[in-house]
Amino acid sequence: MKFGTKVIHAGVHPDPSTGAIMTPIYQTSTYVQDAPGKHKGFEYARSQNPTRKVLEENVAALENGRYGICFASGLAAMDAVVKTLKTGDEVLAVNDLYGGSYRLLRRVYEQFGIESRFVDMTKADELEAYITNKTKILWVETPTNPMLNVVDIAAIAKIAKARRIKLVVDNTFASPFLQTPLNLGADVVLHSATKYLGGHSDVVMGVLVTKSKALADKFYFIQNASGAVPGPQDCFLVLRGIKTLHLRVQRSCENAKAIANFLIKHPRVSKVYYPGFKDHPSHKVAKKQMRAFGGMVSFDFKSNSFATAKKVLRRTKLFSLAESLGGVESLIGHPASMTHASIPKEERMKVGLTDSLIRLSVGVEDVQDLIADLEQAMSKI
Numbered sequence: 001m002k003f004g005t006k007v008i009h010a011g012v013h014p015d016p017s018t019g020a021i022m023t024p025i026y027q028t029s030t031y032v033q034d035a036p037g038k039h040k041g042f043e044y045a046r047s048q049n050p051t052r053k054v055l056e057e058n059v060a061a062l063e064n065g066r067y068g069i070c071f072a073s074g075l076a077a078m079d080a081v082v083k084t085l086k087t088g089d090e091v092l093a094v095n096d097l098y099g100g101s102y103r104l105l106r107r108v109y110e111q112f113g114i115e116s117r118f119v120d121m122t123k124a125d126e127l128e129a130y131i132t133n134k135t136k137i138l139w140v141e142t143p144t145n146p147m148l149n150v151v152d153i154a155a156i157a158k159i160a161k162a163r164r165i166k167l168v169v170d171n172t173f174a175s176p177f178l179q180t181p182l183n184l185g186a187d188v189v190l191h192s193a194t195k196y197l198g199g200h201s202d203v204v205m206g207v208l209v210t211k212s213k214a215l216a217d218k219f220y221f222i223q224n225a226s227g228a229v230p231g232p233q234d235c236f237l238v239l240r241g242i243k244t245l246h247l248r249v250q251r252s253c254e255n256a257k258a259i260a261n262f263l264i265k266h267p268r269v270s271k272v273y274y275p276g277f278k279d280h281p282s283h284k285v286a287k288k289q290m291r292a293f294g295g296m297v298s299f300d301f302k303s304n305s306f307a308t309a310k311k312v313l314r315r316t317k318l319f320s321l322a323e324s325l326g327g328v329e330s331l332i333g334h335p336a337s338m339t340h341a342s343i344p345k346e347e348r349m350k351v352g353l354t355d356s357l358i359r360l361s362v363g364v365e366d367v368q369d370l371i372a373d374l375e376q377a378m379s380k381i
């Protein structure tokens with residue numbers, strides 16, 4: 001099956017009891033057993049839920065994996081991955097990581113003796129020097145947030161395999177429509193389904209996908225034992241959102257490209273971070289690894305001042321000032337004070353995340369309207 005068919009059909013079957021074409025929301029906490037221990041594969045809804053199961057099979061197929069495991073949020077999914085480690089183990093993560101992922105590693109897991117270090121993984125050949133015999137997970141996010149650097153997944157996977165370290169790729173920013181890390185050698189793919197998978201800004205959820213039975217068993221165990229499961233209605237919403245994933249992401253990518261081209265010509269703009277530009281440091285890797293260059297664009301001002309950025313952030317009308325990304329509607333954000341506020345300023349500045357940097361999540365609206373909105377917001381600044 002090709003991608004556009006999978007989003008609609010993979011794992012989805014008419015409801016056996018009624019023939020309903022859409023997967024029903026099984027809003028139940030438990031299931032009646034025929035005799036003690038004799039059940040239909042469903043015992044208690046933390047352990048199994050039919051709506052969730054269909055979603056898990058669907059996302060597993062989109063990522064070319066064998067097992068999908070859903071969690072109450074993207075961070076709950078990440079939490080389940082880190083819980084497979086023990087005190088003394090170490091995570092080596094990409095340096096401009098999603099703020100919440102950084103916080104989880106630093107503020108939650110360090111106190112249990114699981115250390116994390118953060119390195120520039122766009123230089124795959126330098127990674128080897130940071131690996132110790134404590135390193136158990138390489139944590140990659142690509143494209144990175146909000147600088148939109150692209151990490152060469154296949155190159156990192158080679159190192160991970162040679163050193164017998166698990167490679168986890170947070171594929172939230174790309175979505176499986178643009179890249180499938182398991183095909184490039186990753187062991188686990190993570191999604192904040194809150195973003196492109198759900199796609200309509202109406203649900204918070206996370207998913208892990210893997211080909212490995214051993215890893216899937218660990219994740220299922222933690223899903224049930226720690227209990228951070230999504231509700232059936234949320235599973236329904238994500239399943240429904242996924243049916244148009246390919247259409248939405250394609251349009252977002254087209255719109256983002258047009259907007260990046262508008263911004264680069266703007267007299268007040270100093271930098272546009274967009275991997276589709278030939279002079280972007282990761283352009284070659286992006287071209288090799290991704291089907292298109294994504295729906296995210298970040299940019300900075302010549303003035304380098306927060307005041308300039310603030311003006312623009314207050315003036316846009318179609319771009320809503322909000323955290324998150326990947327929905328049908330366009331969003332504008334200020335990473336330094338919003339998504340990345342929990343990262344120390346010195347750390348931020350190291351990667352170019354200044355106080356004037358603005359990040360756009362480009363939606364699927366008509367692009368002429370989006371450009372006109374930015375144009376008016378950026379006039380007389």
Ligand SMILES: *Cc1c(COP(=O)(O)O)cnc(C)c1O
Nearest residue numbers: 073074075098170172192194205
């Ligand atoms: C949003 C996000 C997360 C966290 O997901 P939640 O669903 O908000 O818990 C993790 N990684 C990336 C790249 C994200 O954008």
